[in-house]
Amino acid sequence: xxxxxxxxxxxxxxxxxxxxxxxxxxxxxxxxxxxxxxxxxxxxxxxxxxxxxxxxxxxxxxxxxxxxxxxxxxxxxxxxxxxxxxxxxxxxxxxxxxxxxxxxxxxxxxxxxxxxxxxxxxxxxxxxxxxxxxxxxxxxxxxxxxxxxxxxxxxxxxxxxxxxxxxxxxxxxxxxxxxxxxxxxxxxxxxxxxxxxxxxxxxxxxxxxxxxxxxxxxxxxxxxxxxxxxxxxxxxxxxxxxxxxxxxxxxxxxxxxxxxxxxxxxxxxxxxxxxxxxxxxxxxxxxxxxxxxxxxxxxxxxxxxxxxxxxxxxxxxxxxxxxxxxxxxxxxxxxxxxxxxxxxxxxxxxxxxx
Amino acid sequence: xxxxxxxxxxxxxxxxxxxxxxxxxxxxxxxxxxxxxxxxxxxxxxxxxxxxxxxxxxxxxxxxxxxxxxxxxxxxxxxxxxxxxxxxxxxxxxxxxxxxxxxxxxxxxxxxxxxxxxxxxxxxxxxxxxxxxxxxxxxxxxxxxxxxxxxxxxxxxxxxxxxxxxxxxxxxxxxxxxxxxxxxxxxxxxxxxxxxxxxxxxxxxxxxxxxxxxxxxxxxxxxxxxxxxxxxxxxxxxxxxxxxxxxxxxxxxxxxxxxxxxxxxxxxxxxxxxxxxxxxxxxxxxxxxxxxxx
Ligand SMILES: Nc1ncnc2c1ncn2[C@@H]1O[C@H](COP(=O)(O)OP(=O)(O)OP(=O)(O)O)[C@@H](O)[C@H]1O
Ligand SMILES: [Mg+2]
Numbered sequence: 001x002x003x004x005x006x007x008x009x010x011x012x013x014x015x016x017x018x019x020x021x022x023x024x025x026x027x028x029x030x031x032x033x034x035x036x037x038x039x040x041x042x043x044x045x046x047x048x049x050x051x052x053x054x055x056x057x058x059x060x061x062x063x064x065x066x067x068x069x070x071x072x073x074x075x076x077x078x079x080x081x082x083x084x085x086x087x088x089x090x091x092x093x094x095x096x097x098x099x100x101x102x103x104x105x106x107x108x109x110x111x112x113x114x115x116x117x118x119x120x121x122x123x124x125x126x127x128x129x130x131x132x133x134x135x136x137x138x139x140x141x142x143x144x145x146x147x148x149x150x151x152x153x154x155x156x157x158x159x160x161x162x163x164x165x166x167x168x169x170x171x172x173x174x175x176x177x178x179x180x181x182x183x184x185x186x187x188x189x190x191x192x193x194x195x196x197x198x199x200x201x202x203x204x205x206x207x208x209x210x211x212x213x214x215x216x217x218x219x220x221x222x223x224x225x226x227x228x229x230x231x232x233x234x235x236x237x238x239x240x241x242x243x244x245x246x247x248x249x250x251x252x253x254x255x256x257x258x259x260x261x262x263x264x265x266x267x268x269x270x271x272x273x274x275x276x277x278x279x280x281x282x283x284x285x286x287x288x289x290x291x292x293x294x295x296x297x298x299x300x301x302x303x304x305x306x307x308x309x310x311x312x313x314x315x316x317x318x319x320x321x322x323x324x325x326x327x328x329x330x331x332x333x334x335x336x337x338x339x340x341x342x343x344x345x346x347x348x349x350x351x352x353x354x
Numbered sequence: 355x356x357x358x359x360x361x362x363x364x365x366x367x368x369x370x371x372x373x374x375x376x377x378x379x380x381x382x383x384x385x386x387x388x389x390x391x392x393x394x395x396x397x398x399x400x401x402x403x404x405x406x407x408x409x410x411x412x413x414x415x416x417x418x419x420x421x422x423x424x425x426x427x428x429x430x431x432x433x434x435x436x437x438x439x440x441x442x443x444x445x446x447x448x449x450x451x452x453x454x455x456x457x458x459x460x461x462x463x464x465x466x467x468x469x470x471x472x473x474x475x476x477x478x479x480x481x482x483x484x485x486x487x488x489x490x491x492x493x494x495x496x497x498x499x500x501x502x503x504x505x506x507x508x509x510x511x512x513x514x515x516x517x518x519x520x521x522x523x524x525x526x527x528x529x530x531x532x533x534x535x536x537x538x539x540x541x542x543x544x545x546x547x548x549x550x551x552x553x554x555x556x557x558x559x560x561x562x563x564x565x566x567x568x569x570x571x572x573x574x575x576x577x578x579x580x581x582x583x584x585x586x587x588x589x590x591x592x593x594x595x596x597x598x599x600x601x602x603x604x605x606x607x608x609x610x611x612x613x614x615x616x617x618x619x620x621x622x623x624x625x626x627x628x629x630x631x632x633x634x635x636x637x638x639x640x641x642x643x644x645x646x647x648x
Contacts (some may be wrong), residue, residue, distance in 0.1 A: 148398040149490035
């Protein structure tokens with residue numbers, strides 16, 4: 001098994017050819033489509049690296065994670081999508097073996113973090129939501145020190161740090177103190193640090209929060225590469241585009257529970273329509289206009305938001321044409337494809353990023 | 355192939371365990387990793403604190419030399435000449451010889467307090483280095499023990515410097531002064547370890563004011579440091595017996611000068627100091643765990 005795996009890894013880590021490289025400049029929209037084509041299917045048959053059953057975390061009387069079931073297979077990119085306070089970080093911390101589960105069953109690499117914490121932590125990479133760097137030390141010192149915690153030799157640590165500085169585009173800042181670095185650079189350093197032990201499972205809690213769009217795209221690309229090398233990724237985010245872009249499979253989390261699970265495409269197909277017409281009216285209360293847009297051609301559902309109405313439809317153009325024919329004149333009309341945001345809205349009745 | 359749909363860009367990627375270069379052998383190969391030995395774990399933790407020290411030692415070393423000098427000048431030479439002239443010394447010792455071993459123990463207390471209050475709070479709250487360590491194969495005990503070993507290092511350096519400087523000024527009657535170094539370390543630990551536990555239980559640094567004003571400062575004055583405790587009201591004397599500093603002062607003075615002010619044998623002082631370390635250590639481990647593993 002391990003021989004077979006190793007050979008797969010070797011093949012898949014070959015640099016992409018030049019023609020593939022040409023698409024590097026593609027923007028947001030294209031990348032979403034790209035993943036729609038790529039993602040969707042979880043790797044079949046792979047062994048399960050993380051499995052949770054009835055996993056629960058309470059703080060005092062408050063239940064942060066409320067009996068969730070998840071299974072993450074080797075090689076997949078798995079996401080937790082949810083709003084603030086959904087329990088994403090609490091879940092990640094339990095998987096990372098830094099926070100004990102209150103109840104339920106959790107296995108990481110087939111082992112129980114409660115009894116095999118150090119062995120599990122030795123094999124995974126943990127990029128927590130907060131950076132936790134020593135800002136008085138230099139960029140490279142932060143990496144060197146961390147490598148020693150994993151029992152790497154000094155030479156191994158130094159070599160690895162050099163690679164990772166390149167990976168995080170921090171090579172020219174390596175001898176600088178961390179403190180004056182930008183938030184995005186610190187984030188990149190934290191991500192690089194989480195890779196120091198060459199983990200086979202990488203936990204990223206909101207990896208791109210604080211990064212500018214360009215740095216985000218570069219990071220996404222780096223994460224894809226790790227994935228192609230066989231690294232299993234677990235990512236939390238409240239950016240739906242990030243979830244769509246990165247995750248083969250994800251769960252939508254809300255108030256400590258899992259509201260739905262599937263590939264981004266599955267979820268959109270299951271919980272939303274193909275297209276959405278967004279309507280803004282010149283009004284204080286969009287509720288006044290809900291009746292006027294009911295029963296449009298192709299439309300199946302109307303959602304009311306504080307600042308707009310969303311009409312879910314299989315044919316956005318037909319729906320807006322019908323609206324026009326009725327003589328309803330919104331301030332603006334936007335026809336777009338359904339996203340995970342719509343899935344979330346449908347499942348929870350709330351918007352994801354407010 | 356799936357990768358065709360992904361947008362690749364130029365840029366390095368850290369390679370995984372299947373390549374063979376020195377960076378990826380042993381513990382950086384995928385799969386089950388060889389566990390770290392306790393010595394490796396402690397060394398890694400101490401390695402961090404020494405890296406921090408390498409950045410800050412210049413600031414602290416000046417204080418390490420200056421504090422004993424100030425004390426020697428003010429207490430030993432200034433106050434000492436007065437006491438010697440008026441009272442003929444204390445218990446057969448010149449005031450300088452009486453007070454210097456006590457100041458060694460007192461300084462160890464101050465160093466210990468400095469290393470175990472704001473510093474420890476910082477590693478919990480501000481840079482969260484304890485939490486960062488616990489995301490790796492390290493355990494709470496490693497983090498605590500490694501940090502305390504670093505405190506031992508600080509105590510040993512500070513005490514050695516003090517003893518050296520004081521000796522230059524004739525602060526000791528003989529070679530017994532060297533005993534002041536281990537005594538200083540143990541006295542310091544008898545403060546540092548329980549205070550590590552105390553700090554772990556504090557959400558904010560407000561509690562440190564109480565500690566310094568109501569515990570440390572009075573102890574410095576009433577532990578037989580600047581005058582023998584039999585000068586105190588009788589009801590106050592047992593309090594001194596219950597504090598680590600008095601035991602440290604008695605031990606240091608006894609070792610350096612051969613003169614002690616109480617019939618308590620040295621081993622009792624040592625045992626008292628070690629029990630502060632032991633009980634404090636047990637408490638610290640519990641409180642560190644409660645705070646860090648939540
Ligand atoms: N150590 C703690 N003590 C008490 N409550 C906690 C603790 N950690 C998390 N919580 C609570 O648990 C809930 C879930 O928090 P968690 O950090 O897991 O959410 P999240 O999904 O990661 O949110 P965000 O997107 O804001 O990071 C929150 O209500 C939070 O206040
Ligand atoms: Mg979070």
